[in-house]
Amino acid sequence: MxxxxxxxxxxxxxxxxxxxxxxxxxxxxxxxxxxxxxxxxxxxxxxxxxxxxRIAFGTAGLRGRMYVGYACMNDLVIVQTGQGFLRYLEKKDKDLLQKKGMVIGYDGRHNSKHWAELTAAIFLHAGYPVKLFGMVTPTPYIPFSIRKYKCAAGIMVTASHNPKEDNGYKVYGPNSAQIIPPADKEIQQSILENLEPWPTSWDKSILSNNSLLSDPLGQVTCNYLGVIFNDILPEFKEINLKQKLLITHTAMHGVGTPYVKKVFDGIGIIFQTVPEQQDPDPEFSTVKFPNPEEGKSSLDLAFRTADQQGSVVILANDPDADRLACAEKQKDTNQWKVFTGNELGALLGWWMLFQYRKKNPGKSLENVYMVCSTVSSMILRTIAKAEGFHFIDTLTGFKWIGNKALELQSAGKEVIFGFEEAIGYMCSMAVVDKDGVSAAYQLATCASYLYSQGKTINQQLQEIYDKYGQHLSLNSYYICHDPVLIKKIFDKIRTKRGPDTYPETILNGKYQITTVRDLTTGYDNNQPDKKAVLPVSSSSQMITFNFSNGLVCTLRTSGTEPKIKYYTEMCAYPDIKDKTQITKTLEEMVDAICEEMFEPKLNGLQAKAG
Structure with missing residues (x-):
């Protein structure tokens, strides 16, 4: 045809x-x-x-606009997804599903609670136990609960930091990590095989007085806090109490406020909120984009509030509290510095190692690991080489970090930290996913300790770079709603002079490209057989270029947003102190990469605003 x-x-x-x-x-x-x-x-x-x-079920589950139609998020699509997921779990391990059931949570967005209840009803009608949280919770509570109760799976109804028009359906496997291929394709197929609603699928009356239904909120909160309170060293809690560092926190109209407050009350940190943003608000009435990763544009109200409160440190969670941002008032400029995700990764990596040594004096680091995604700063790799622990990078996404951490743990290794540049941090194996609540605990305690030593957060960060070498990043994105155009752009990069002929230089030969790794096609000219070692996915675009002067650049598409992203990092040796010249070179190279590879004017790409 x-x-x-x-x-x-x-x-x-x-x-x-x-x-x-x-x-x-x-x-x-x-x-x-x-x-x-x-x-x-x-x-x-x-x-x-x-x-x-039809909206596709990927490794991040579902995420899209709330609207009528099979391509959007709505009641019917949720029912179909719940039915398909149930049948998938039955095929995988029906006994586990029957004995341990599943856990379901939701955030404060429009429809989140309703969709969580619809999903719970589908499983209850089928005779399976369900733990449904009785109020909005942080996303990290889902993987934590799966591990605690040994559930067959977990679902979180959230669109994280997406605009208010969106919602999502995030799935975790029985190992408590986000699912990875081929689970996504198998679930998608199961959904397609169960599209017609079952007679009971719309009936939420089964949620009333059902012995198979329970609310784990109280017990999970108690156990979650217990992990943190047992983790903090007495000397650091004492410092928190004596230092009395005031921290301004914003939940970005999300779920984080009561949970972070419980943590801070227990570890001795003084907690103040941004009142207008402390409660869940599905309209996100004070921010255009409820994403603290956007930096100053999303934190303006937090700056003003912190100034009024006399606070010099701001911590910000995204709406489902799995991410964490930080800003600090700089004495020399009286301006707020918003730390990048990579900078916080460097700082928290240093802090987790510092604490490990405190807890394990004299113990070798040969069994200790840190993990981050390949698009994140390689500062942990540099520190690992200098200090003697191990570093592993993974594909983009915390699903890969979490599953790799579990793999290492199963092999008897100690994973003490994982991070991704998009302000996601895993500071405990109790949650093998990014966790903005436990990260807030670690960063607040780190800040309190540093201030007790007469240092600021930024000063400590600069000491890290002075010791291990500057790692300067410049990351951003172009907005593009046309999948066909995106594919055309990346295909052109791959066929400069024919098949598998990628660019060899930029800026008229000034900067040489030494190696290319394409995790869409599986090409890697740094391997003997030119085949990539990391997993390959033809459904997403991802190419990494290594330059002779130390620049690493990754170009990729977002899995949840209409964006073409670029990640660049210049790694310098510790004896290279001219940060201005490194920055100048980085900026020149990034400008050239964007112009020559994306051709934004020709393709009508809209650069990140602000």
């Missing part, structure tokens, strides 16, 4: 898909919205997009 004929056949399915939706969907609002769209001829293209396409 020709492309034109295939397209015509697809369009002919539209009335059938609309009829099917109206038959299956029990939500009056989305049904009415679909009827209105179908009644207007001008909506034909929109209808084709939302009804003839």
């Amino acid at each position: 020709s492309c034109a004929a295939n397209l015509a056949a697809q369009k002919a399915l539209l009335p059938q898909k609309i009829e099917e939706w109206l038959k299956w969907d029990k939500n009056d609002k989305t049904c009415e919205e679909l009827r209105k769209l179908a009644a207007t001829p001008d909506n034909q293209k929109l209808l084709e997009n939302i009804m003839l396409n």
